[in-house]
Amino acid sequence: xxxxxxxxxxxxxxxxxxxxxxxxxxxxxxxxxxxxxxxxxxxxxxxxxxxxxxxxxxxxxxxxxxxxxxxxxxxxxxxxxxxxxxxxxxxxxxxxxxxxxxxxxxxxxxxxxxxxxxxxxxxxxxxxxxxxxxxxxxxxxxxxxxxxxxxxxxxxxxxxxxxxxxxxxxxxxxxxxxxxxxxxxxxxxxxx
Amino acid sequence: xxxxxxxxxxxxxxxxxxxxxxxxxxxxxxxxxxxxxxxxxxxxxxxxxxxxxxxxxxxxxxxxxxxxxxxxxxxxxxxxxxxxxxxxxxxxxxxxxxxxxxxxxxxxxxxxxxxxxxxxxxxxxxxxxxxxxxxxxxxxxxxxxxxxxxxxxxxxxxxxxxxxxxxxxxxxxxxxxxxxxxxxxxxxxxxx
DNA sequence: GTCTATATATAGATAGAC
DNA sequence: GTCTATCTATATATAGAC
Numbered sequence: 085x086x087x088x089x090x091x092x093x094x095x096x097x098x099x100x101x102x103x104x105x106x107x108x109x110x111x112x113x114x115x116x117x118x119x120x121x122x123x124x125x126x127x128x129x130x131x132x133x134x135x136x137x138x139x140x141x142x143x144x145x146x147x148x149x150x151x152x153x154x155x156x157x158x159x160x161x162x163x164x165x166x167x168x169x170x171x172x173x174x175x176x177x178x179x180x181x182x183x184x185x186x187x188x189x190x191x192x193x194x195x196x197x198x199x200x201x202x203x204x205x206x207x208x209x210x211x212x213x214x215x216x217x218x219x220x221x222x223x224x225x226x227x228x229x230x231x232x233x234x235x236x237x238x239x240x241x242x243x244x245x246x247x248x249x250x251x252x253x254x255x256x257x258x259x260x261x262x263x264x265x266x267x268x269x270x271x272x273x274x275x276x
Numbered sequence: 277x278x279x280x281x282x283x284x285x286x287x288x289x290x291x292x293x294x295x296x297x298x299x300x301x302x303x304x305x306x307x308x309x310x311x312x313x314x315x316x317x318x319x320x321x322x323x324x325x326x327x328x329x330x331x332x333x334x335x336x337x338x339x340x341x342x343x344x345x346x347x348x349x350x351x352x353x354x355x356x357x358x359x360x361x362x363x364x365x366x367x368x369x370x371x372x373x374x375x376x377x378x379x380x381x382x383x384x385x386x387x388x389x390x391x392x393x394x395x396x397x398x399x400x401x402x403x404x405x406x407x408x409x410x411x412x413x414x415x416x417x418x419x420x421x422x423x424x425x426x427x428x429x430x431x432x433x434x435x436x437x438x439x440x441x442x443x444x445x446x447x448x449x450x451x452x453x454x455x456x457x458x459x460x461x462x463x464x465x466x467x468x
Numbered sequence: 469g470t471c472t473a474t475a476t477a478t479a480g481a482t483a484g485a486c
Numbered sequence: 487g488t489c490t491a492t493c494t495a496t497a498t499a500t501a502g503a504c
Contacts, residue, residue, distance in 0.1 A: 121398065135499085140469060143499090201310075233447055236455070241433045241463060245432055486488085
C-alpha cells in the first residue's frame with residue numbers, strides 16, 4: 085500500500101517549502117505596500133516563479149492574506165484563552181500585555197498589516213478569522229462586558245501602537261520591548 | 277474686458293460643486309474600502325457621472341487622495357504652528373490635544389484613511405504633504421528633539437487612536453470628545 | 469510542481485463629439 | 487462640463503504541456 089515514501093515526502097517537503105516562501109514574501113509585500121497594491125506577479129517575481137506556480141499553492145489571492153494572518157490570530161486567541169482563565173483584571177491585563185508585546189517584537193514588520201490594511205477590514209476577515217472578535221474579547225477581559233468610553237479609548241490607544249511600529253525601526257528589540265511594556269501597562273492600568 | 281459674469285460664474289460654480297461632490301464621495305469611499313480598492317468608476321457611479329467627467333476635474337486618481345488629505349494636513353500644520361509659539365511643553369501638549377480632538381470629532385469617518393491607508397504611506401504623500409513630518413513636529417513639540425523610547429511610544433499611542441475611530445461609532449460626539457481628551461492628555465502628560 | 473499561453477475583467481487614462 | 491468610445495496596461499485566474 086505504501087507509495088515510495090522518500091519520493092513523496094521529498095516532493096511534499098519541496099512543495100511545503102515553496103508554499104512557505106510564497107507566504108513569507110506575500111506577508112512582507114502586504115506589509116510594505118498593502119494587500120491591494122501587491123500583485124501575484126510581484127510575489128512570483130521575487131521568488132523567480134510564475135503566477136501559475138503561485139496559484140498552484142493558493143487558489144486565490146485572498147487565501148494568502150488569510151494564511152498570513154491565521155498564525156497571529158491563533159496565537160493571540162490562545163493568549164486570550166489563557167488570560168480568561170485568570171482571576172483579577174490586573175493579572176489578565178498583565179498577561180495580555182506581556183503576550184502581545186512578545187508578539188509585536190517578534191513580528192515588528194508584519195504586525196502592521198493585520199491591524200491596519202483596508203483589505204483586512206473588508207472581506208469579512210474580521211468576522212471569519214476573528215480579528216475584530218479578538219479585540220472585543222480582549223477588551224472584555226481587561227474592562228468587563230460594559231467598559232466605559234474612556235476605558236475603550238485607552239484600550240484602543242494601547243493596542244493601536246502596533247500600527248505604527250515601522251516608525252520605531254531604530255529601536256533595538258530590547259528597547260522596543262521595554263518601551264511597549266511600560267507604556268501599554270501604564271495606559272491600561274490607569275483606566276482600571 | 278469682462279466676460280459675461282453670470283454665465284461664467286454659474287458654470288464655475290457648477291464645476292466647483294461637482295468637484296466638491298466628487299471629493300466628498302472619494303473621501304468616503306477611500307475611508308470605507310481603502311484607496312486602492314476604490315476605482316474611479318465607483319466614484320463616478322455613486323454620483324451618476326462617467327469616468328471621463330471625473331477625469332475632467334482630477335487629472336489623476338492620486339490627485340483625489342491629495343485633495344482629500346490637504347485640508348486636514350493644513351489644519352493640523354496650523355495647529356502645530358500655534359503650539360510652537362507657546363511656552364512650556366505642558367501648554368503645547370494641551371493645545372495640540374485639544375485641536376486634534378476637535379478635528380477627530382469633526383471628521384470621525386475620514387480621519388482613519390489619512391493615518392492608516394497604505395496608499396497614503398506610499399506615493400511620497402508623507403514627504404510632500406508632510407503627514408510624516410507633522411508627526412515628527414508634533415513629537416518634538418511635546419517631548420523635545422530627543423524623546424525617549426517611552427515618550428515616542430506614548431505619543432504614538434495617543435495619536436494612533438485616530439485609526440480606530442470606526443470602532444467608536446456608537447459614541448455621541450460629546451462622549452467621544454471627552455473620552456479622547458481625557459485619555460490622550462493622560463497618556464501624554466504621564467510621560468513628560 | 470512549475471511552466472507557457474491565454475481567457476476574462478477591469479483598472480487608469482485620453483480623444484473627440486456634443 | 488459631461489458624454490461615448492476607446493486605448494493601454496495589468497489584474498486575477500485557468501487550461502494544458504512538460
